[in-house]
Amino acid sequence: MTNVQQHIGSIALVVKDYDEAIEFYTQKLNFELVEDTDLGEGKRWVLISPPNSNGASSNGTNSSRTNLLLAKATTPEQMSAIGNQTGGRVFLFLHTDDFWRDYNLMLFKGVTFNEEPRVEPYGTVAVFEDLYGTKWDLLQLNNQ
Numbered sequence: 001m002t003n004v005q006q007h008i009g010s011i012a013l014v015v016k017d018y019d020e021a022i023e024f025y026t027q028k029l030n031f032e033l034v035e036d037t038d039l040g041e042g043k044r045w046v047l048i049s050p051p052n053s054n055g056a057s058s059n060g061t062n063s064s065r066t067n068l069l070l071a072k073a074t075t076p077e078q079m080s081a082i083g084n085q086t087g088g089r090v091f092l093f094l095h096t097d098d099f100w101r102d103y104n105l106m107l108f109k110g111v112t113f114n115e116e117p118r119v120e121p122y123g124t125v126a127v128f129e130d131l132y133g134t135k136w137d138l139l140q141l142n143n144q
Contacts, residue, residue, distance in 0.1 A: 010047065010069040011092070014081045016132060018044050021070050024131040028109045029094075034067055046070040050094060068092075083133030090127060090135045099124040099140035106138070 015021040018036075025031040025048050034047040047067040073079045085091055096102045103117060103126060114135070117126040123141040130136065 008066050010067045012069045012071045013092075013134065014073050014078055014085060015070050016073060016079070016082055018046055018070055018072055020131065022046065022048065025068075025070075028106065028111050028131075030105075031068075034065070042074075043072070044070075083130075085134065088135070090137050092134070093137045093139055096138060096140050099138065102138060 013021075022033060022036070026033055030051050031048045032051055034049050035045060036047075037045040039045055047069055049065055049067045053065060071078075073082055094102075099117065103113075106128065107113070112129045114127040114129060117124055121142075123139055125137050125139045128136050128138055
């Protein structure tokens, strides 16, 4: 068998509005806007990525990063999934090299945390919500 190389390029996150989602992620979480391409008829290809992530690149290529693809809901079924794509469970895990730096900055910028930070055997973690209520873990693993 040949040496297979695969990675997840994008994870779709259903949102109500492109611009308000871009503003939340870039202003409150300091994510980078990787791409925002108008596809016509109200559709856009919007990719965002955490700062300095494995995919942060200045040349616009996204061959090795995992991005969030902001997907605007257009049907009642899609609208019902906004903020609850995983049935109330944590959907995404934002790893950091400095939990307290990011936690305090996010609090300062008005991000809602569902709990106080806690130290677990694997690291320091707290659950927060995006602008639509999607649950995330802010997580610093012990090996970082």
